[in-house]
Amino acid sequence: MQGLRQPHESTLSETAETNYDRDFSAPQRFAPALVVLWSHDEPERVGEVVVLPPTARGMSFTLGRAVESYEDGSLPLTLRRLRPFSSEDRGPFQSARVSRWQIRITVEQGDELAIEGIGKGELRINDQPTRGAAVVPGDTIEAVGRFVLQATRRPLDWPRPGGWPDPFPFGAADRFGLVGESPAAWLLRQQILFLAQRDGHVLVEGPSGAGKELVVRALHAASARGARPLIARNAATIPERLSDAELFGNLKDYPSPGTPDRSGLFGDADRSSLFLDEIGELSETLQASLLRVMDSGEYQRLGDSSMRATDVRILAATNRQPGELKHDFLARFLHRVRVPGFGERPEDVVLVARHLLRGFAARDSTLAERFFVNGEPALGARLVVALARHRFTAHTRELTELLWRAVATSSGSLLDLPADFVARPTTPAPAPASSDSTDPRELSREQIVAALARVGGVRDRAWRELGLRSRDQLKRLLKKHDIT
Structure with a gap:
């Protein structure tokens, strides 16, 4: 009969003085x-x-x-x-x-x-x-x-x-819409809360479809700027010949009569955040035009003789490698967040x-x-x-x-795998134990010793060499036959 025991604790904890405002570069065990x-x-x-x-x-x-x-x-x-x-x-x-x-x-x-x-x-x-x-x-x-x-x-x-600080049900979306209970998902949440409370422009990196826009909106919403609307623009849609007007605005009737007064993206985003999606699509010329306003907040509208000031935090997103950005432009992003893919x-x-x-x-x-x-x-x-x-x-x-x-x-009430689904598996199938794997009772001491010798004494290889189902079976055989 089995001895009655308490279920084994399924997690270990090594206590440490940590919280969500932690050093993200610290190695974990x-x-x-x-x-x-x-x-x-x-x-x-x-x-x-x-x-x-x-x-x-x-x-x-x-x-x-x-x-x-x-x-x-x-x-x-x-x-x-x-x-x-x-x-x-x-x-x-x-x-x-x-x-x-x-x-x-x-x-x-x-x-x-x-x-x-x-x-x-x-x-x-x-x-x-x-x-x-x-x-x-x-x-x-x-x-x-x-x-x-x-x-x-x-x-x-x-x-x-x-x-x-923001409890939500297990397995559900948090208040920003992020879903996941993995270490990667929780690290992302911790980074969002850490960076939301700090100044400096942020570059959000990650593969297409991983949720970069969700992270950007969370960074804005959790920050002191969150009470104001997030100003968003896909950088790939900014035409280079009209970029100054798009970004910095223009005076009324400039450059031609009838042109309306425009505050530009940086004017609209004053005391808020400016989300520039697909930032990697900006030309090097446009990247260079943003350096001054990113450093000091100063910019000049088209047709205006004086400088203006804006208090804007840029939240940019890209699926490109950061190294593809102009090096001095990239240096203006004090913080980076990488959104993990699946x-x-x-x-x-x-x-x-x-x-x-x-x-x-x-x-x-x-x-x-x-x-x-x-x-x-x-x-x-x-x-x-x-x-x-x-x-x-x-x-x-x-x-x-x-x-x-x-x-x-799906033909019934159960969501099933589509018949035309083409799998791209992340891991190869294991070499399974055969249905006629070795019965450990049939192995002699000599057979076990010989198998150990063939694999140089490596037990993780020996149990497979013998056709056993696990290392645990080998361990019991070694004890039974007094093999050290």
Whole structure:
């Protein structure tokens, strides 16, 4: 019988005096983790995690419904809603579909985890059937018909002392519309609050569709300038021959009679923020024309004999490499923020998808009636796994288009993967353990010693050499045969 134990704490915390006003360049230590992407009966679990102690190398844990250890002593894990400043224990899975001990997790080297299916049903890793395989961050683990997880990482210092100034529900959009519970998403939020409270122009970098405009609007809204409207213009649409008038304005009747008086973008944005999107499209001549006003706030309207002053903070965005900007223009941006694409936070893709679908349903009640259950969008596991493993190039824009295709092609009440979907996987499928993997009871001491010799004593290679399902099986055999 299994010994009754308390569920193992699924996160570690090394306390540190940190808050959202932190040094973003400071290195962080991480622990391997698994995050819930989908649950058949418990959709509210999406985003919850189990964090594996990196100091527990070689130890085994289980995830399922049980709060007792497995027959081999593997400790049960509980799911948590983990954030930089809070940790809520949510207990194990509750659904009767999930076995008491559904999967066994063994901590390997670095971020690697060995996953074995020990409960009912099929196990799939990176959408490939297997009895067990090693996973690294980005890999998906599916207990078919039960839940989908993704291997990831969490900072060891979560949760930290302190709190968050703008609480919002777990997994939902914050007040600026940003969605995500990953370390990358939270770092972005921390940078926004840090920079919103400071002066200096800001360059927001990131791939197309990653949410740069959302970040710019958040920087403005959270700042002391947020009470005034944000003035926005796509820099690519400013014609060079009319750039001075567009940017700085002109007197009435200048340069020709009948020309109306214009304050220009810098006049309109006085005591506010000026958002220049696609700043990388500005010519070097136009970049040079902005240097003085960026330094001192001084500029001159066309036809005006005197200088004017404006108090403007420029918030610029680009998907180009910053080095493509004129070097003295780039130097005027005291701060930079990089918006991560989905490739840097794949675990957030499903949360973003759920948020987008709620937006669809808010504008179209027929979608809410068809594809929502108790306020939660009904996503199929195939779609979730595909989203988690897909290499997005246009990020939120591409995800939005894919979700609309799923809505259009799904025949039932479950949003399924479109038949014409072309996958661009971020990670290769693992080499799964074969269904006729070696029975450890059939291995002799001599066979084990010989396998160790062939791989130079490296145990992480030896268990695969022997055809075992995990490093944990080898560990038990070494103990049984007194092999050191």
